[in-house]
Amino acid sequence: xxxxxxxxxxxxxxxxxxxxxxxxxxxxxxxxxxxxxxxxxxxxxxxxxxxxxxxxxxxxxxxxxxxxxxxxxxxxxxxxxxxxxxxxxxxxxxxxxxxxxxxxxxxxxxxxxxxxxxxxxxxxxxxxxxxxxxxxxxxxxxxxxxxxxxxxxxxxxxxxxxxxxxxxxxxxxxxxxxxxxxxxxxxxxxxxxxxxxxxxxxxxxxxxxxxxxxxxxxxxxxxxxxxxxxxxxxxxxxxxxxxxxxxxxxxxxxxxxxxxxxxxxxxxxxxxxxxxxxxxxxxxxxxxxxxxxxxxxxxxxxxxxxxxxxxxxxxxxxxxxxxxxxxxxxxxxxxxxxxxxxxxxxxxxxxxxxxxxxxxxxxxxxxxxxxxxxxxxxxxxxxxxxxxxxxxxxxxxxxxxxxxxxxxxxxxxxxxxxxxxxxxxxxxxxxx
Amino acid sequence: xxxxxxxxxxxxxxxxxxxxxxxxxxxxxxxxxxxxxxxxxxxxxxxxxxxxxxxxxxxxxxxxxxxxxxxxxxxxxxxxxxxxxxxxxxxxxxxxxxxxxxxxxxxxxxxxxxxxxxxxxxxxxxxxxxxxxxxxxxxxxxxxxxxxxxxxxxxxxxxxxxxxxxxxxxxxxxxxxxxxxxxxxxxxxxxxxxxxxxxxxxxxxxxxxxxxxxxxxxxxxxxxxxxxxxxxxxxxxxx
Numbered sequence: 172x173x174x175x176x177x178x179x180x181x182x183x184x185x186x187x188x189x190x191x192x193x194x195x196x197x198x199x200x201x202x203x204x205x206x207x208x209x210x211x212x213x214x215x216x217x218x219x220x221x222x223x224x225x226x227x228x229x230x231x232x233x234x235x236x237x238x239x240x241x242x243x244x245x246x247x248x249x250x251x252x253x254x255x256x257x258x259x260x261x262x263x264x265x266x267x268x269x270x271x272x273x274x275x276x277x278x279x280x281x282x283x284x285x286x287x288x289x290x291x292x293x294x295x296x297x298x299x300x301x302x303x304x305x306x307x308x309x310x311x312x313x314x315x316x317x318x319x320x321x322x323x324x325x326x327x328x329x330x331x332x333x334x335x336x337x338x339x340x341x342x343x344x345x346x347x348x349x350x351x352x353x354x355x356x357x358x359x360x361x362x363x364x365x366x367x368x369x370x371x372x373x374x375x376x377x378x379x380x381x382x383x384x385x386x387x388x389x390x391x392x393x394x395x396x397x398x399x400x401x402x403x404x405x406x407x408x409x410x411x412x413x414x415x416x417x418x419x420x421x422x423x424x425x426x427x428x429x430x431x432x433x434x435x436x437x438x439x440x441x442x443x444x445x446x447x448x449x450x451x452x453x454x455x456x457x458x459x460x461x462x463x464x465x466x467x468x469x470x471x472x473x474x475x476x477x478x479x480x481x482x483x484x485x486x487x488x489x490x491x492x493x494x495x496x497x498x499x500x501x502x503x504x505x506x507x508x509x510x511x512x513x514x515x516x517x518x519x520x521x522x523x524x525x526x527x528x529x530x531x532x533x534x535x536x537x538x539x540x541x542x543x544x545x546x547x548x549x550x551x552x553x554x555x556x557x558x559x560x561x562x563x564x565x566x567x568x569x570x571x572x573x574x575x576x577x578x579x580x581x582x583x584x585x586x587x588x589x590x591x592x593x594x595x596x597x598x599x600x601x602x603x
Numbered sequence: 604x605x606x607x608x609x610x611x612x613x614x615x616x617x618x619x620x621x622x623x624x625x626x627x628x629x630x631x632x633x634x635x636x637x638x639x640x641x642x643x644x645x646x647x648x649x650x651x652x653x654x655x656x657x658x659x660x661x662x663x664x665x666x667x668x669x670x671x672x673x674x675x676x677x678x679x680x681x682x683x684x685x686x687x688x689x690x691x692x693x694x695x696x697x698x699x700x701x702x703x704x705x706x707x708x709x710x711x712x713x714x715x716x717x718x719x720x721x722x723x724x725x726x727x728x729x730x731x732x733x734x735x736x737x738x739x740x741x742x743x744x745x746x747x748x749x750x751x752x753x754x755x756x757x758x759x760x761x762x763x764x765x766x767x768x769x770x771x772x773x774x775x776x777x778x779x780x781x782x783x784x785x786x787x788x789x790x791x792x793x794x795x796x797x798x799x800x801x802x803x804x805x806x807x808x809x810x811x812x813x814x815x816x817x818x819x820x821x822x823x824x825x826x827x828x829x830x831x832x833x834x835x836x837x838x839x840x841x842x
Contacts, residue, residue: 362708468793480815485636486678487688
């Protein structure tokens with residue numbers, strides 16, 4: 172399956188709101204149904220019998236439950252809604268009231284009940300079955316004459332039988348991981364409880380676990396080597412016959428075998444490190460401090476801080492003096508202005524002559540000026556030169572309402588008379 | 604490539620030790636105060652093999668190459684030719700607390716401790732105010748509690764980083780801290796049956812530790828205009 176297929180599948184599940192919620196009591200009820208079959212009873216339950224079984228189970232696991240009958244009815248409804256319990260219909264006729272566990276529920280219950288620790292015997296048995304299965308696949312590949320032969324006798328056994336067996340080994344690996352965690356916790360418990368007296372028990376636990384891991388690693392190495400050799404034979408045959416789908420299945424199986432081997436190596440390495448740490452702890456801490464006085468004294472010492480302060484002395488490398496490369500100083504000219512006589516009176520700017528701009532503009536318009544530059548030229552010609560620049564704005568202000576295309580428009584720049592001023596040109600509307 | 608002699612299983616002479624590829628880095632690390640334990644197997648075994656030649660070599664510089672019974676090497680300055688580094692009170696306190704953790708079976712099971720556990724243990728042993736005083740001496744007690752807590756965590760992390768550079772701990776991902784064998788140096792004064800003063804006297808004479816004079820924090824109860832200033836020296840070197 173390609174990546175985007177995965178994403179679509181997951182998106183569909185999320186959209187559907189797929190969920191599985193089973194609480195402890197409900198799981199116990201499922202297990203009770205499953206165990207009925209183990210003691211020879213029918214695993215088909217009429218409604219009344221199922222309700223009675225659920226009620227009894229809930230009473231056992233939840234003694235404080237107020238209304239076990241009602242709780243049982245709700246549990247049945249919830250489990251039915253999740254298709255963990257199915258009602259059986261036969262030949263189109265509804266046989267109302269007969270229930271059984273769905274395959275999903277059977278798997279869940281079996282996984283919960285199974286004691287799946289990886290032992291020498293279980294690993295040996297499973298890996299022998301894997302190699303046998305692969306050998307049968309090789310025989311089938313050697314005799315395969317048609318596409319159906321390759322598909323039914325080579326690919327399917329590889330993808331289903333062998334993969335299932337390897338899954339079994341992987342499930343048991345998780346069991347072994349859990350077992351190792353329990354051993355660690357047990358070692359801690361023994362030390363906390365008995366300290367020096369726990370030494371014998373701890374060393375036995377460590378050695379037993381180490382022996383198991385060494386043996387499992389050896390078995391894994393031996394069987395995976397055999398399995399890879401058989402896979403190589405099948406791969407050559409598949410390549411000769413151009414069976415791409417078989418090659419893909421072979422690659423997956425090979426990857427699964429490599430994963431098993433890598434797990435074996437990593438667990439062995441992790442346990443070796445832990446084994447060494449525990450032995451050092453027993454030697455350097457437990458044996459040398461049988462009464463745990465060191466911890467007590469250290470605790471007192473910390474608690475009394477800073478009554479008797481002291482510090483450890485350590486070596487310290489001297490800092491090397493590294494000379495910087497010579498740099499020529501950059502001469503930056505000071506930001507100054509020439510000295511001035513600030514006490515001298517400042518000459519006041521000439522006052523703008525009093526000019527009736529509106530009257531001058533009206534006169535220019537009356538004289539036939541039809542553009543801003545023409546009006547400005549006429550007006551400016553009538554005032555002193557140092558007042559002209561400021562006057563242009565006042566002329567424009569008077570004419571603003573008369574601009575044909577609005578006074579904000581950007582017309583071409585044109586000279587006002589002989590210059591040196593320029594304005595953006597406005598064409599003026601005809602006079603009223 | 605190490606040049607082993609056939610009889611001793613070590614190096615033929617000091618020249619062979621110095622010519623080894625590992626020497627320059629290790630020499631520099633030891634002179635910087637690093638402790639080398641078995642978790643760095645190549646470095647540790649190099650020092651085991653070269654110990655015979657390196658001990659007189661470093662003595663010429665006024666330092667002892669110590670191979671501690673707990674299984675680690677370090678350089679101990681005994682003269683004035685090599686500069687001496689002294690751990691800060693915060694580093695000492697955190698180091699001693701970590702040594703306490705190293706003596707506990709629960710740490711053995713987990714293989715590490717978390718920074719939260721370290722801070723909680725410090726509070727159990729000293730109380731919140733004294734922990735803050737140790738980790739952030741310039742912090743005042745009247746500072747808001749949530750802020751003081753954040754600053755204590757920050758100061759603890761900075762202290763752990765400095766201890767990690769010296770080979771006392773290893774900072775793992777997220778919150779976890781792996782303890783190294785050299786932490787047992789912090790437990791030295793508590794070993795044996797002698798009282799603390801006698802043990803300290805012995806260790807001072809051996810050049811392992813130095814006593815410190817404590818200067819009381821006189822302005823503890825006085826208003827401090829710099830209350831809101833955050834120290835920028837989290838990563839400072841010890842004096």
